Amino acid sequence: MAKGISSSASRRADIVSAAIEVFAEIGYFRATTAQVAERASISQPYVYRFFTKESLLVAALDVSHQRILEAFQRVVESAAPEQLETGFIRAYEEIMGSHRNEILLQMQAQTIQDASIRNAMQQGMSQIKQFVQQAFERAGIADADARTSDFLARGMLCNVAMAMDMPDLLLKR
Helix, strand or coil: CHHHHHHHHHHHHHHHHHHHHHHHHHCCCCCCHHHHHHHHCCCHHHHHHHCCHHHHHHHHHHHHHHHHHHHHHHHHHHCCHHHHHHHHHHHHHHHHHHCHHHHHHHHHHCCCCCHHHHHHHHHHHHHHHHHHHHHHHHCCCCCHHHHHHHHHHHHHHHHHHHHCCCHHHCCCC
């Protein structure tokens, strides 16, 4: 039985990965679960065994938010307090490079008004904000709340610069 559970978990992860690619490439509203199924090399009914289209986007957003939190956690575990913000920036830049579609998906989801998707975005952003702010506070960074807001705002600008292929929007460090 354990093998069946891990197999199901693996298939769910494959479906979510395929959805991230499809949704990021052609947009959530234009994408179909049939396209996700094709990308995952499974049947559309198998996708529906696990997800609706909406719950699939929510799962994909959770994956992307968790990736950011895990990367930031690794920074907290290894960086000196004075290197915390720089470490977060580098970790986020790595995610933007290696998981670009997840960031593009988050950007799309910011405009979707469906309650469950909006809730997933609000929860994910709140968790990231809270994590960063608490890390800044523990590191003794003055005005941690404002620094957190500035950090998140710079992250949003990085997203726009990446999506539009306009690196000149970013400040040079």
